[in-house]
Amino acid sequence: MTIGSLAPAPAPAERKRSRKGKEVEVERLPLLPSRREGAGELSEFNGASFAGGVFNLSTTIVGAGIMALPATMKVLGLVPGIAMIVLVAFLADSSLEMLLRFSRAGKKTSYGGVVDDAFGEVGRVLLQVCVVVNNVGILIVYMIIIGDVLSGTSSSGEHHSGILEGWFGMHWWDGRFFVLLVTTVAVFLPLACFKRVDSLRYTSALSVGLAIVFVIITAGIAIVKLLCGNISIPRLLPNVTDLASFLKLFTVVPVIVTSYICHYNVHTIENELEDSTQIRPIVQASLTLCSTVYITTSFFCFMLFGDDTLDDVLANFDSNLGIPYSSFLNDAVRVSYAVHLMLVFPIVFFALRLNMDGLLFPSAKPLSSDNQRFTLVTVLLIALVFSGANFIPSIWDAFQFTGATATVAIGFIFPAAIVLRDPHGITMLRDKILSVLMIALALLSNGIAVYSDVYSIFHGSKASPQA
Template structure:
């Protein structure tokens, strides 16, 4: 077998001379249904609270176009990453980068993944802490001022009780039941949003923008939509855990995982738009960056039920979101298999860091704008495309028919280049726009 020296690192390409080597048949593992549920849970979550605000900023038609574009870009990035995971047989961004390019890309991938998931986990924790304090006040009868003064230790206790135990799980597939619970809870939120939107339309329609009122908002909303459609961070691990027996209707493991990802992405895109549009119908220009703020201002009788349901969504979703980072940190520090003590210690450390940050950055739209414009762009589009380009070059050089079956149409090679350029430009524009917005400059 040949070896390629890249950036001072000896990289041994995988041996894919047979169909069985390409597909890596596996009679046990995560099923189609359990993987689909975990993908949906990875996508839906805190992002749904910032979508209505983005729809307000970009308009009903403009946001629909941007959401569709973000979905297409997300699906392309997912395909490139699925191919990369199957080809390299690695279960993390860092290991894929190491195999294809060497140590430098490995380190960039790991750092980007951790920073991105710190941002997303922070957004989830912000929501959870708000709901915990509010529910303790309403259902527990505690004084709001007292809760606020003691919020540091109260929210940390909530972190220890709700976040750490689930993040200790050994595999992503073991979180399928909590993912199913999260999906069930989110439907309550969806139904209420639709009800409020229809009620307002029947009573007295408000003023609604059809297109962006501010051109600078477009790039920011695009990165928020992209961040809200991210399940890519879990793809390498999901591919590794996915059950793929010889008796299957899918031609390759790539096809099976891509079917799961595409179905989930399209479903969640539709759900995002429905929730966002009807929430915009309900609140119009008064829509807040965090939709639960609008619910609270209106004082709906079912407010606490919604808060409790969404707290459950966050509790059940956060472990799926943070799992790749905690897993890769363990892989960097240790070489042997994780035991329960290491999983507990790593989960405790991760959740403590997130708890601290969440108390300092409570603005959900700020968190999602910056994470989407920085780490999100790299993880969803740039790195998957970069990996795919390297694989295409290698496979075409060998002219291996078994490996060629993984790559898809030939035009995807050039599409990967275009995706890198387009999304990097988008990310730069969004970062500049967000900085100007925060500093108050014109």
């Protein structure tokens, strides 16, 4: 089953009424057998709720990005940094609105279907490749952060101990490889076995709650220290002294862009809604919630740690914060977010598996009806992510790679290109102007970011906030 293989919305006569009396479009339920293949299983599903949609989409958005965004404040300063978060949120909302509008016009029920409608099979396959690259990179980031939190990390030559090391001391069983192996087998594999995204609504709700707990604790610590006079308002503007420092400003763009990409899951969530017209309010509510979390976290974390903010800000929570119960609060922050990422993992993995299956088995029957293929694809992808997390040392490296390539294509270039292609003649002048602007900004900023990385390599410095 591919990202573009979900059938168009059926005619009214082909629809099935749920127990609540509302129409459920049978063919729009992803990863499930069609009515001809298993009407019995389908009759148990009455449609996802608004709250479930918000939780699942918000969980798709708020993942590892929240941990890397404070480091972008160190590069940009607070004012440009917050402005960039708001700008990218606006662009993400616009691109999602365009995508949903063209999916309705073409009666398509997947992102790949919309791309196929505009550019044919080649475009759909290219999109699937981008989703696979993006999601593999994001899931590797999740595992790296979980490893940093539980087993510790060494950044800029300084060792930051993990929770297990702090609690029990250094042992073979609290090393990164073993901890990630246990987490993968005990947590990721079971959660990856769900075949419907709405089945993850409870874990998504818990993950959003844990992200908010992280924000509340961090804000509380920063406010207490500010009132006690132990910290001051952080730098508001970037510190640009030469060409290298100017180019480094653009390296944060892929990180911020990566933090808002949810386009690969929005149709899956819409297809399972009891009322599909709720998808726009769900998108807007999710983006508002996530932007608030991003801005609050970036502000208070940068206030706490200033220019000592690490690529993964969780690694900063391993020292004395200068307030009572510092050790307890450090552990609470790190544990809450590590568990949050464990619960985010399956919803991002859901789209990864769907698209990888589409690339490997484009003509096969639906994935849910073939348990052997479902298991094979699941195990192979988790093994790939696990291997990457053990060989890539920094979340900044992973973010820049995916953010400068596949992520920008998924979030901005493909939606803008669809609008400019305009296969159904519904594009307005405002849409065309915004689409050209999105493509230009994406190509320019990421081209400069890649150039900055190459420039830094040849000049012996690392293009990250630690440089």
